[in-house]
Amino acid sequence: MPESHKEEIRGLRLFAEMDEKHFQALMRGTYVQNFPPRIDLIHEEDAPDFLHIVLTGSVDLYTSWNGRESSMATVRPISTFILAATVNDLPYLMSARTLERSRIALIPSSEVREVFGKDVAFAQAIVSELAQCYRSVVKNTKDLKLRTSLERLANYLIRQQTRAGTTEFELTMEKRRLASFLGMTPENLSRAFKGLEAYGVKVSANHISVADPDDLAKFAKPNPFIDDYST
Amino acid sequence: MPESHKEEIRGLRLFAEMDEKHFQALMRGTYVQNFPPRIDLIHEEDAPDFLHIVLTGSVDLYTSWNGRESSMATVRPISTFILAATVNDLPYLMSARTLERSRIALIPSSEVREVFGKDVAFAQAIVSELAQCYRSVVKNTKDLKLRTSLERLANYLIRQQTRAGTTEFELTMEKRRLASFLGMTPENLSRAFKGLEAYGVKVSANHISVADPDDLAKFAKPNPFIDDYST
């Protein structure tokens, strides 16, 4: 594996503080692979052979049951996914597919488990990462259980607007995936966008503009303990 | 703190493997308290002063937003809660109240964070516990997003039936809390029970009987990657 990839991975908080010797041991079994768009990387119920790291591109975590499918999250560079399955050596609970052409690093799960038993800094980093993952899912559950779909969309737009830093921005995913992520149908999403016009939201294809953020926020009532994914 | 309590706590997987010296250090700052029913133990958004352990009784984890409230989980002996907030030193995302008279052990969060930096076995146990918590919430999200309320209730009953080991059992929580936990109103739950009569479910107050588990399962389509909380 090229040194540049190693440095990218080393820069992740998960690996930043660990012993160099242990890091090199991890990297020995690691390989980097390029995938075209819409390729299934892992499938739920499979055994966790590798810890995945998205280096470029993006990955959709989704799940299926009884012929239905739901998008659970999007993983963007540079971060890992399915850490929980890896450390506990239990089957994946979600499937993952590339959304676009992506470069993914694959670290053998067995190596991860072996090293984290020897390296306290690595173990600490895993604890911190898992705690953050856990908190993200709890926030998502609160979003789903406490809000209507219109409120979820409104708060999603406020989060995106905050991330962009401007009142005009582009949606970062297909609307059908956004609908699935927000727990609604594409048709319902389309109507929800219409419903937010009353609060100054204008939509043109993927371009969103928020006329009056305060007005939208008055409706959406964003809350850091639901909407702030960074804590 | 009495030795018997210490032994109970020591028996938890989270503390079982750690160094005795470190365990004693943790226990020095720990105290055990009795709480009457319906007492708020912690409130979301507060700083995580203590890691809580339910020794007896039961605790409801719930959350509120915009005047609405939802029950997220029930914690039963002997297990901890709000570990993620404690290890990352971030505000609670959920509130907790006793459901009945309960004995709770309180371990200062700062001690937990200090010890897990020194004790690899403890760090490993925290990783394992957090990964399990994470997976539980993911399963819960799948349940919410992929199933209708009738299907959620059907699968809930199958889980309870499996736990009880018999086709007749008692509901372990108030129906209004069950409704909230399943993401529906009490009225809707009442009608959902009626709707499951077609699959052999009989309800009399808190007593449930399942005439033909296979028939119910044919409708509910239980799936270990949603319904099996033990993995």
Next chain:
DNA sequence: GTCGCCATTTGACATTTATCAATTGATGAA
């Protein structure tokens, strides 16, 4: 540029779920 494809939108309608009000039923106190 034109065509065909596919995501999105729109409309009509069905289903699910929530809300509100009234009633029932169980439980404990006086």
Next chain:
DNA sequence: TTCATCAATTGATAAATGTCAAATGGCGAC
């Protein structure tokens, strides 16, 4: 026992959300 209380149920209705089919519109292949 009788009453008061509160959870649970029921009925009527409203709101939210989903489904199906058809129309629209953007975009790349040719």
